[in-house]
Amino acid sequence: MKDLLIKDVLLNNSRTDIYIDDTGRIAEIGHLKGDAATVIEGRGDIAVPGLVNTHTHAAMSLMRGYADDMPLQEWLTTKIWPLEAHLTGEDVYHGTRLACLEMIRSGTIAFNDMYFFMEEAARAIDGMGMKAVLAYGFINLSDPDKQEEEIKKTEEFCQAVKAMNNPRIAAAVGPHAVYTVSQEGLQWLAGYAREENIGIHVHLSETEKEVADCRSQTGRRPPELLDLCGCLTPRTVAAHCCWLDRSECALLGARGVHVSHNPVSNMKLAVNRAMPYHWLKEGGVNVSLGTDGCASNNNLDLFEEMKFAALLQKFFWNSQTLLTAPEVLGMATTAGARALSLGAGEIAVGAPADIVLIDRAAPCNTPLHNRESNLVYACHGDAVKTVVCNGKVLMLERTVPGEEKILAEAARAAEDLVRRAEDAGDL
């Protein structure tokens, strides 16, 4: 690894240079005279910390647009599950590469993923240069055999990640949700995460039905149940959280849980309630942002997600001032980094060089009355020009090396997947 100098960027409100040493850390910020192995001319482009997507199922990019506008249960049982039944490790590799490409092109440098064949996801991310926390999606329902199998897969995957010894890639446990994992399963996962000192990635209170079913089956609402099983910790990322009540927001705050807000998915799947941001804020909860998988979004652009987040809060909770542009930009950057234990998520001396440069001359930044407003309300991910992750340039002037091959291979994998499922009579 060699050093890198980024010249003349707009950082907060002033023009500056950023020097990144050969360990991938930011060594100096200011008007610098020196040189470096690589020099990027910023020409006044806007520098922000790399964006962090805290809830994805990356390989579902292969199912982008395969089925939409359907009742949830029918969509799952006649389209998504039949496709997933034919999914191979190779598919997950290509789907994850496509997802990484899309995330890099829209300024995301790290993500929190939950899916299957996660060794193949790890291999894809290793090659793409991003950071990720990866969890095998644990689903045992109440089947003891299935539970043994899921425990084995979780352990194997976590050990495989350890063996990779890639500082950009970490494992987490992935209890899918209270309606797909038994209490015994939840307890085992919490214990294993504690032993291994790794994170927990879980879906929480996404729909009203999830809350009602959990109450009728266990006598408790989902957060209380997760807490009882030891799953609410400072290393837990809970996705969705649409149907939390005020005391549950306080509980998450007390336990140090991080929330991943997924407004696009919540609106598309008509969950009928927006995450109560004001109560989470009141409870001191770290709220970050996620896109969810491509099948329920259908892209991975965190700039779009920022706008949806800011607008959905205002609309649903009936306040023109709720969730401001600076706050939502913080959700997509610093809050995401904290949620995934990636540091402060700031452009500062000593921090890992996770830096995104945004085109200052794009129409969405014209005029430039307010940088944060433009980034949240006017720009999309295509305004991102250059992406640096851990000091390595992943995209330069909108070019990601190997892009055409990644797209072609993913397109082929997606077509083959559908064909296999059709040939088997499953679609």
Add this chain to the structure above:
Amino acid sequence: MKDLLIKDVLLNNSRTDIYIDDTGRIAEIGHLKGDAATVIEGRGDIAVPGLVNTHTHAAMSLMRGYADDMPLQEWLTTKIWPLEAHLTGEDVYHGTRLACLEMIRSGTIAFNDMYFFMEEAARAIDGMGMKAVLAYGFINLSDPDKQEEEIKKTEEFCQAVKAMNNPRIAAAVGPHAVYTVSQEGLQWLAGYAREENIGIHVHLSETEKEVADCRSQTGRRPPELLDLCGCLTPRTVAAHCCWLDRSECALLGARGVHVSHNPVSNMKLAVNRAMPYHWLKEGGVNVSLGTDGCASNNNLDLFEEMKFAALLQKFFWNSQTLLTAPEVLGMATTAGARALSLGAGEIAVGAPADIVLIDRAAPCNTPLHNRESNLVYACHGDAVKTVVCNGKVLMLERTVPGEEKILAEAARAAEDLVRRAEDAGDL
């Protein structure tokens, strides 16, 4: 004007060529052998009819990001109105050029604008090659002097548009809303539109307050009042329509009124209710799509607006199947064209050549299981590569001639505008 051949595009579900004759109309569609003065290689890119934005205040692009996340009344009185008080015709010219550039870059070929200094807006649009229906925003409150002035401005502007004799540009009357125009004013505007055989562009039932105030002041709800004054016609475009009840949707259908749905603006300004699409559909109303002005959006990307529309309907009305991708694509294309009397808004022999080519190889179109789903749920306007309006190429491979100058001049106009308002002590 010379002829144009667009080769090898994906139109509906097949690859084809499109030949446009020297009158700007589509003359042939199929596998064509001939040549033309200009040839565009589509290479399988997706062809859709040019998008139509049916509610804008284009020159407000100069105020993009100037103020957000504020209570509506404070935002208007301390930020927007003080800026507008210093607005010049030259500002409107540069702001409208910026808006046109942004719309062209995101696949929009026509728009329905309401603002001030509209002769300057017309001059900008003339030069940019787009189509537009332009209305001077008529606001008389209950001041008789102001009414005379507004009538004069409306007449002068409509005659100026007639004198331009540009087939791409039409005038309309622009009664701002029931809360800013007297009944006498509304009646005059309806009569003048009838005489001149031009359209009517009006804000309708955007907020609950508008409906309540109208009832308490006139004893009628806004649609009934507009109807009484003759403003509900088959040439009327009514923007917002969030707070219509079911019988009002039926009334709009019976009168042949076109609706412009503006979901981003409605969410950002927290109007607290989504336009009742299901009732409008039931009433046979032509529902189109608009971005509103940049101050309350803050961009003019109809691809983004399509996604917001499809998701907001699902979320607010609690239905995973409401407003499908093909329906919303129709809102942004054919419905918009009908609303502005631009023909059918289809790519068909004999129709004006208003054609947009979308990058088939973009990540948002990978995989390509479903064209319409990708366009609505995955792509943004940056996936648009080439834009043809009335047979003239406005953007080719993402290049719009003169782009840098347009951006620089708009940025300068915006800065000067703020400076003038500040120097006068108004901000």
